[in-house]
Amino acid sequence: MTPAADFLGLSQYLADEGVQVEAALERAVAGLEASVAPELGSAVRHGVLGGGKRLRPILCVSAYTACGGERSPALYDLAASLELIHAYSLMHDDLPCMDDAELRRGRSTTHREHGEDVAVRAGALLIPAAGLLALRSCQALGCADDLARAVSGTLMEAAGAGGMVGGQWLDLLGEGRALGGEELNAIHRRKTGALLAASLVMGAIAAGVDQETQRGMREYGSSVGLAFQIADDILDVTQSAETLGKNPSDNDLEKSTYVALYGLEDARERAHAQVRAALAALERSGLSAAPLEALARYVVDRDK
Amino acid sequence: MTPAADFLGLSQYLADEGVQVEAALERAVAGLEASVAPELGSAVRHGVLGGGKRLRPILCVSAYTACGGERSPALYDLAASLELIHAYSLMHDDLPCMDDAELRRGRSTTHREHGEDVAVRAGALLIPAAGLLALRSCQALGCADDLARAVSGTLMEAAGAGGMVGGQWLDLLGEGRALGGEELNAIHRRKTGALLAASLVMGAIAAGVDQETQRGMREYGSSVGLAFQIADDILDVTQSAETLGKNPSDNDLEKSTYVALYGLEDARERAHAQVRAALAALERSGLSAAPLEALARYVVDRDK
Numbered sequence: 108m109t110p111a112a113d114f115l116g117l118s119q120y121l122a123d124e125g126v127q128v129e130a131a132l133e134r135a136v137a138g139l140e141a142s143v144a145p146e147l148g149s150a151v152r153h154g155v156l157g158g159g160k161r162l163r164p165i166l167c168v169s170a171y172t173a174c175g176g177e178r179s180p181a182l183y184d185l186a187a188s189l190e191l192i193h194a195y196s197l198m199h200d201d202l203p204c205m206d207d208a209e210l211r212r213g214r215s216t217t218h219r220e221h222g223e224d225v226a227v228r229a230g231a232l233l234i235p236a237a238g239l240l241a242l243r244s245c246q247a248l249g250c251a252d253d254l255a256r257a258v259s260g261t262l263m264e265a266a267g268a269g270g271m272v273g274g275q276w277l278d279l280l281g282e283g284r285a286l287g288g289e290e291l292n293a294i295h296r297r298k299t300g301a302l303l304a305a306s307l308v309m310g311a312i313a314a315g316v317d318q319e320t321q322r323g324m325r326e327y328g329s330s331v332g333l334a335f336q337i338a339d340d341i342l343d344v345t346q347s348a349e350t351l352g353k354n355p356s357d358n359d360l361e362k363s364t365y366v367a368l369y370g371l372e373d374a375r376e377r378a379h380a381q382v383r384a385a386l387a388a389l390e391r392s393g394l395s396a397a398p399l400e401a402l403a404r405y406v407v408d409r410d411k
Numbered sequence: 412m413t414p415a416a417d418f419l420g421l422s423q424y425l426a427d428e429g430v431q432v433e434a435a436l437e438r439a440v441a442g443l444e445a446s447v448a449p450e451l452g453s454a455v456r457h458g459v460l461g462g463g464k465r466l467r468p469i470l471c472v473s474a475y476t477a478c479g480g481e482r483s484p485a486l487y488d489l490a491a492s493l494e495l496i497h498a499y500s501l502m503h504d505d506l507p508c509m510d511d512a513e514l515r516r517g518r519s520t521t522h523r524e525h526g527e528d529v530a531v532r533a534g535a536l537l538i539p540a541a542g543l544l545a546l547r548s549c550q551a552l553g554c555a556d557d558l559a560r561a562v563s564g565t566l567m568e569a570a571g572a573g574g575m576v577g578g579q580w581l582d583l584l585g586e587g588r589a590l591g592g593e594e595l596n597a598i599h600r601r602k603t604g605a606l607l608a609a610s611l612v613m614g615a616i617a618a619g620v621d622q623e624t625q626r627g628m629r630e631y632g633s634s635v636g637l638a639f640q641i642a643d644d645i646l647d648v649t650q651s652a653e654t655l656g657k658n659p660s661d662n663d664l665e666k667s668t669y670v671a672l673y674g675l676e677d678a679r680e681r682a683h684a685q686v687r688a689a690l691a692a693l694e695r696s697g698l699s700a701a702p703l704e705a706l707a708r709y710v711v712d713r714d715k
Contacts, residue, residue, distance in 0.1 A: 138572075139572045142572035142573045143572050195535070199531060199532070199535060202528075202531065204526075204527040204528040204531060205528055205531070222508075223508040224506075224508040224509055227503060227506065227508060227509070227531060228503070230535065231499070231503060231534065231535055231538065232571060232572055234535065234538040234539060234571075235538060235542070235566075235567040235568070235570040235571035235572075236567075236571050236572060238539070238542045238563070238567040239564060239567045239568060239571065242560055242563065242564050242567070243564075246560075251556070252555070252556030252557045252559075252560055253556045255556075255560055256546055256550075256556055256559055256560055256563075259542070259546065259560075259563065260543060260546050260547075262539075263539040263540075263542040263543045263546070264539070264543060266539040267536060267538075267539035267540050267543065268442075268443045268446035268447050268536055268539075268540060269446045
């Protein structure tokens with residue numbers, strides 16, 4: 108029996124960590140609301156506190172604790188900075204000039220609720236807010252200044268040209284034509300993978316581990332990210348819009364997906380292969396913590 | 412004769428500093444182009460390298476040198492991070508869902524040239540790029556890690572809820588109704604003033620001066636920012652769209668302006684009062700460098 112199979116309490120773990128993450132997000136949103144006009148504050152609240160799996164913050168906390176750090180409000184604040192970036196990306200992805208989505212997590216998207224201008228501003232506002240939150244929470248965590256700089260730099264890199272935005276753009280370019288497996292991997296390593304990997308690396312750096320261990324965390328995160336995206340493509344064809352809480356699916360936009368490319372069975376196998384790669388990276392770096400192992404399996408076993 | 416009146420070479424100073432700033436912006440843009448799809452890279456180039464006074468980077472360099480620092484490529488890189496934030500704000504301000512502007516600096520706006528989706532992405536992309544550039548150039552400048560953290564934090568604060576985005580939003584809210592002088596000042600202290608003040612504070616922090624001197628720089632920047640905005644309102648009614656290179660003016664959008672509120676003569680007097688306040692702040696902090704004095708006068712004497 109692997110250590111992860113022993114970790115039977117994943118749903119409790121996700122629920123417990125989720126409560127702390129929500130509290131940190133509430134602190135961050137309340138701070139922003141205090142600084143901006145009410146309409147903009149409401150849009151930020153709608154976009155950030157509208158549910159979600161909170162996978163990135165939970166991965167960050169799990170990495171930090173796997174690397175020997177202790178839980179604290181400052182740790183959850185640091186973790187929340189990742190969710191602010193994720194929320195920005197969803198707000199902008201959903202805009203009329205992008206995916207023109209009406210629903211996200213079973214509710215109206217931010218621009219449908221608050222207007223396009225507000226959604227553009229609210230999204231953009233979250234980027235410097237996340238950068239500041241990362242810097243300040245590292246300080247509150249007692250990280251050395253050079254680590255705080257590295258943590259904040261990792262977040263900005265993942266949110267920027269080399270990471271998410273670059274990948275989002277490749278994704279839009281790919282609409283309407285069939286992409287190969289390498290192209291699809293390249294898109295998702297940046298679009299989803301960069302921020303997921305950053306979640307783990309930020310936790311590891313803040314905990315003060317060496318570069319070798321940071322690299323292990325990055326490899327784990329990158330594989331988990333691809334597994335997550337393949338699982339998303341599978342869920343898009345196997346689950347109803349009601350369960351997923353979003354609409355339209357990538358299918359409708361003629362985006363290339365792993366399922367379209369490989370078929371359902373092969374896509375499933377590829378997702379599991381990425382999970383195995385993630386677990387191997389953990390083992391190599393000596394960080395085989397039960398939550399990280401269980402989380403790697405969770406990203407392909409979830410039902411939404 | 413004041414020291415500033417001795418500083419007759421302002422246009423040469425602006426031209427010389429401008430060349431170095433353009434070179435730093437070219438480096439930053441080339442780096443981004445290498446990481447993203449060509450269309451997105453072109454939009455970044457269009458938005459960032461499309462001319463402009465480069466006032467924020469030049470203020471940053473002037474503050475750094477007034478505080479005893481030496482010029483270097485890393486200093487201009489740091490200064491360029493401010494212009495990336497400024498360029499983002501213009502790209503998003505011009506969007507169809509915001510000001511719906513066709514022209515900026517005598518050319519098509521970024522979304523008219525490259526599409527709305529690209530302009531939203533390109534703008535958002537510049538925020539983490541600016542944060543990273545600030546962190547990295549501080550390191551290259553040899554700043555201590557705590558100063559690098561403070562410089563980057565100052566940039567993110569000015570770009571975020573407490574600064575620019577908050578102010579932009581108040582500005583949109585004010586459209587179509589008459590604002591009082593206090594409201595107008597509150598908007599512009601954040602919309603324009605926050606980033607201008609940050610330009611000076613970042614230069615001062617990077618140069619390693621004490622908090623008292625940083626405060627002086629912030630006061631100078633805040634007053635110069637208001638003077639700049641009042642001068643903008645004056646130019647909007649006294650200069651042709653051709654000279655300004657932009658269209659429509661704030662008048663057409665029924666935004667409150669200093670000229671509408673106070674009349675042309677009184678607005679001019681108020682701009683000059685802000686310049687006097689800026690010069691007094693410089694003198695109090697013992698930083699009466701000729702370029703900073705000349706720059707304070709320039710913001711109200713410029714013709715576009």
